Amino acid sequence: MDWALFSSSFWPIVRGGLTGTIPLALASFAIGLVLALGIALMRLSTHPVVSWLGRAYVSLIRGTPLLVQLFVVFYGMPSIGIVINPWPSAIIAFSLNVGGYAAEVIRAAILSVPTGQWEAAYTIGMPRVTTLRRIVLPQAARVSVPPLSNTFISLVKDTSLASLILVTEAFREAQNIAAFSNEFMLLYLEAALVYWLICTVLSFGQTRIERRLERYV
Amino acid sequence: MSEALLAARGIRKSFGEHEVLRGVDLDVRRGQVIALIGPSGSGKTTLLRSLNGLETPSAGTLELDGGPSLDFARPVPKAQRFALRDRSAMVFQHHNLFPHLTVLQNVVEGPVQVRRVPRAEAEARALGLLERVGLADKRDAYPRQLSGGQQQRVGIVRALALGPDLLLFDEPTSALDPELVGEVLTVMKELADEGWTMVVVTHELSFARAVANEVLFLDGGVVLERGAPRDLFTDPQQERTRQFLHRILNPLD
Numbered sequence: 001m002d003w004a005l006f007s008s009s010f011w012p013i014v015r016g017g018l019t020g021t022i023p024l025a026l027a028s029f030a031i032g033l034v035l036a037l038g039i040a041l042m043r044l045s046t047h048p049v050v051s052w053l054g055r056a057y058v059s060l061i062r063g064t065p066l067l068v069q070l071f072v073v074f075y076g077m078p079s080i081g082i083v084i085n086p087w088p089s090a091i092i093a094f095s096l097n098v099g100g101y102a103a104e105v106i107r108a109a110i111l112s113v114p115t116g117q118w119e120a121a122y123t124i125g126m127p128r129v130t131t132l133r134r135i136v137l138p139q140a141a142r143v144s145v146p147p148l149s150n151t152f153i154s155l156v157k158d159t160s161l162a163s164l165i166l167v168t169e170a171f172r173e174a175q176n177i178a179a180f181s182n183e184f185m186l187l188y189l190e191a192a193l194v195y196w197l198i199c200t201v202l203s204f205g206q207t208r209i210e211r212r213l214e215r216y217v
Numbered sequence: 218m219s220e221a222l223l224a225a226r227g228i229r230k231s232f233g234e235h236e237v238l239r240g241v242d243l244d245v246r247r248g249q250v251i252a253l254i255g256p257s258g259s260g261k262t263t264l265l266r267s268l269n270g271l272e273t274p275s276a277g278t279l280e281l282d283g284g285p286s287l288d289f290a291r292p293v294p295k296a297q298r299f300a301l302r303d304r305s306a307m308v309f310q311h312h313n314l315f316p317h318l319t320v321l322q323n324v325v326e327g328p329v330q331v332r333r334v335p336r337a338e339a340e341a342r343a344l345g346l347l348e349r350v351g352l353a354d355k356r357d358a359y360p361r362q363l364s365g366g367q368q369q370r371v372g373i374v375r376a377l378a379l380g381p382d383l384l385l386f387d388e389p390t391s392a393l394d395p396e397l398v399g400e401v402l403t404v405m406k407e408l409a410d411e412g413w414t415m416v417v418v419t420h421e422l423s424f425a426r427a428v429a430n431e432v433l434f435l436d437g438g439v440v441l442e443r444g445a446p447r448d449l450f451t452d453p454q455q456e457r458t459r460q461f462l463h464r465i466l467n468p469l470d
Contacts, residue, residue, distance in 0.1 A: 124327030
């Protein structure tokens with residue numbers, strides 16, 4: 001094993017993670033969550049058209065490969081005159097994707113809050129939006145941390161696909177070094193190691209958030 | 218007797234094919250305590266929930282002194298439903314406290330978030346009420362850290378904090394361990410003595426007997442019999458009422 005190459009390439013890959021993978025994942029997850037909440041509420045709407053639109057969105061996102069979604073945004077949109085740079089393209093595609101998956105998580109979490117909570121809020125005079133914000137979502141948040149952590153960890157790894165639309169992140173750094181050094185096995189295993197390290201740190205974070213939210217249950 | 222607070226006429230409610238309420242009249246005067254009793258499925262809880270809009274009757278009218286006045290034959294506008302709700306407060310069978318909020322936060326949530334009472338003022342009032350039910354020292358506890366009886370007393374305080382004209386109780390002691398029932402009924406009796414207007418769905422006949430001014434026996438979606446507790450309990454006029462009372466008082470027969 002070429003330890004010199006391993007150590008000299010380690011930092012560029014980690015840097016790709018810090019400046020590419022992680023910001024990309026964080027931005028997409030943040031936007032995706034907002035989108036997901038909207039879609040979840042649409043799905044829960046009693047208005048048939050609104051709820052159908054929400055369902056159609058989830059079906060479309062979950063029924064098509066993420067790589068295809070990414071290519072449609074980056075390579076497809078220019079054909080209809082919309083050119084989007086690699087970074088925004090990646091954030092758009094990943095956000096839309098997270099929006100679809102996380103919507104189902106959030107919907108289930110909202111449904112897991114007992115009806116009695118809605119009723120109690122109603123009897124103290126709360127409008128539905130306030131009930132959702134002050135009573136239901138805080139309780140749903142607790143339930144959705146484990147599955148949303150899953151979604152986030154998947155997203156972190158999925159961002160490696162962005163290397164295919166020219167975004168410089170951890171995997172693309174590894175690919176570049178592999179291309180000129182010809183040490184494919186070493187570099188790809190090294191990239192795998194960096195992803196694994198990132199995800200391990202995230203799992204610790206998940207445990208901490210769960211503990212924090214656990215104090216009242 | 219004192220002035221009328223609420224008048225319900227011909228309240229009907231169906232869930233699909235099933236008609237749960239088949240024309241119920243109810244009058245509540247200020248300061249009165251009314252107990253709704255009857256077998257399960259008799260419609261007493263549905264009637265109670267119709268009084269604050271948790272259920273929307275399929276027919277009938279509901280009038281509160283000072284408004285609103287609702288006619289369920291037509292779709293009820295949201296504003297009217299909210300106006301109805303804002304006149305009352307409810308204590309639930311399973312307390313339905315907000316588990317992610319402390320006792321104090323549970324109590325001030327309505328006044329602060331909905332009525333826009335300044336937080337300091339709402340908290341001072343809430344602490345006074347908690348003091349009265351003996352739970353001031355639990356202000357920072359979460360509901361799950363309390364016993365069933367304590368949870369239900371907080372539920373009562375949460376309702377009181379809104380300063381409603383009408384207090385609704387939906388089987389407030391049915392989910393409690395027997396030895397915890399007393400502490401909740403004691404608080405309710407004190408409220409009655411203070412002059413709160415209360416409608417109580419209950420199986421606690423001794424409570425109804427001691428505290429209520431009027432008892433309504435519901436069966437099959439109608440009020441089969443109504444009267445002063447002394448009359449209704451000692452000399453029921455209807456065979457169904459007699460059977461029901463007998464079964465509750467002598468469960469082994």
